[in-house]
């Protein structure tokens with residue numbers, strides 16, 4: 001957490017005089033102000049700020065973090081950057097009393113300097129980003145005053161977004177039992193007195209493929225288990241809800257429970273969070289009805305008829321899904337076994353007819369419907385949260401907290417990992433730009449004597465993925481989607497041939513059916529199969545026709561006026577969307593004063609005692625901590641524009657004393 005122990009010296013805990021070289025500050029802003037002295041009784045283990053270590057090396061940083069970790073000290077600074085090592089246990093340090101004794105840099109700076117702030121939390125999957133984000137929210141709620149009812153209500157709602165969005169957007173993965181499968185930028189708006197008056201959530205790319213399948217020992221989104229285990233009798237009767245083993249979408253990976261997680265209790269928290277946010281019972285029922293529809297759609301299976309076409313195995317399953325979606329069962333049957341084909345002649349539209357699908361195509365179309373409903377529902381939840389959190393009164397400033405899915409490498413990596421890792425590259429790029437690059441450039445510009453400190457600039461990897469010309473990975477994918485039309489296998493092949501153009505790139509290597517990207521955090525091998533299909537991300541005409549016939553108002557709400565499919569301009573692909581939102585995010589973050597939290601995962605076993613040197617060393621290296629320490633140590637601890645310096649310290653001038 002970007003929080004420092006409050007110093008005893010000044011009333012507000014601020015250090016009145018700028019330090020000399022080599023301490024806190026940095027990033028061009030006095031982001032975190034360090035304590036003048038430790039007020040706690042505990043003896044400091046190692047150094048609490050890595051700029052103070054005697055010798056700068058990856059090994060020395062590791063030794064220091066390890067010593068502190070083993071002593072229950074998970075937070076260590078590098079000037080204004082906070083390094084946090086996941087303790088995998090409750091340290092009992094987040095009590096109200098402890099929170100009150102701390103001073104969080106972004107909140108303080110927002111009030112003191114009237115600047116919008118952002119906290120960028122990064123680190124690999126399971127390193128502790130979401131927990132850190134929650135602690136910051138808890139801290140802000142704790143110290144931001146406001147006895148007023150509406151302020152209290154905003155605080156409660158902001159905190160309630162966590163259990164709600166986690167239920168629908170988090171899942172157990174091999175790397176993390178509560179892994180965020182979507183990205184989130186929460187912006188809390190404050191009035192001139194520093195009281196929260198509203199908030200806004202921006203969500204990024206939900207991993208929707210998880211709705212219809214998970215690998216062994218992973219689960220679907222938490223909500224599916226919460227609902228099936230904890231549903232009320234009313235929902236069980238009306239929506240046909242049984243235990244998770246009943247449904248293909250929650251039983252294929254044979255993983256129903258997560259150690260330390262109580263789905264039934266969590267379900268109560270989810271419902272409670274919905275109520276706090278202001279979701280009415282009918283609104284909640286709408287969501288549960290859609291969840292039930294998804295679960296029952298997953299149970300639709302097919303047999304092959306004499307012509308090799310897919311035919312529904314058990315009509316009663318379709319009938320029940322149709323009842324939930326409020327669509328005639330014949331329409332669902334048709335949408336899941338045939339597809340609309342449109343002929344064109346000489347660029348003109350020809351005739352339209354239904355073509356039967358084989359089992360693989362029918363299964364894909366069933367899954368597409370389930371995934372689409374879930375994504376639309378998730379977007380609706382975020383919108384609904386934003387509607388309730390709309391600012392009451394004038395917002396003067398804001399603090400944004402970015403908690404995005406962490407960098408991940410699995411045995412098999414697909415389009416989802418490419419997008420997740422791409423966003424992580426973009427965040428690393430911001431960190432490099434603002435902490436390693438700009439500062440050195442500034443010294444050079446101001447002709448301050450400076451020995452350049454080398455670091456790996458991952459800009460080249462961002463370009464490899466996102467450049468239009470020469471075409472990067474996303475452009476190659478788009479190109480393949482545009483040229484190879486309906487057959488996904490052919491599109492994947494075209495993609496492979498387009499990728500060949502990248503083979504000279506040192507951060508790229510084509511492999512048989514795969515390609516490797518040398519990311520800042522490690523080499524990842526991506527499987528080509530299915531990538532173009534995922535990139536296309538089309539809501540098919542068949543699905544749109546189906547939902548258009550629904551008698552359920554909520555279905556129409558989540559599928560508002562869909563893209564005009566007759567418009568022949570290519571709709572944005574999933575790659576286009578993630579690229580655009582990642583670049584918007586970067587632009588938003590660049591407008592704020594940043595604080596950074598670099599989270600570290602000490603072991604793979606999620607053990608509270610194990611500290612695996614090789615794992616941590618790898619993270620220390622790719623996070624660029626050593627370079628960060630070098631620059632912070634050699635650079636000026638306090639760097640501020642003259643205007644802001646005056647604004648902050650004019651009272652100390654003798655000229656102001658009379």
Ligand SMILES: Nc1ncnc2c1ncn2[C@@H]1O[C@H](COP(=O)(O)OP(=O)(O)OP(=O)(O)O)[C@@H](O)[C@H]1O
Nearest residue numbers: 088089125126127128129130131176179180405406
């Ligand atoms: N400060 C902390 N105190 C106690 N436990 C923690 C702390 N931070 C993380 N954990 C434990 O580690 C788990 C993983 O942390 P978290 O979900 O925050 O990781 P993440 O970086 O957000 O991962 P992902 O990218 O997969 O979403 C938590 O569920 C919790 O059990």
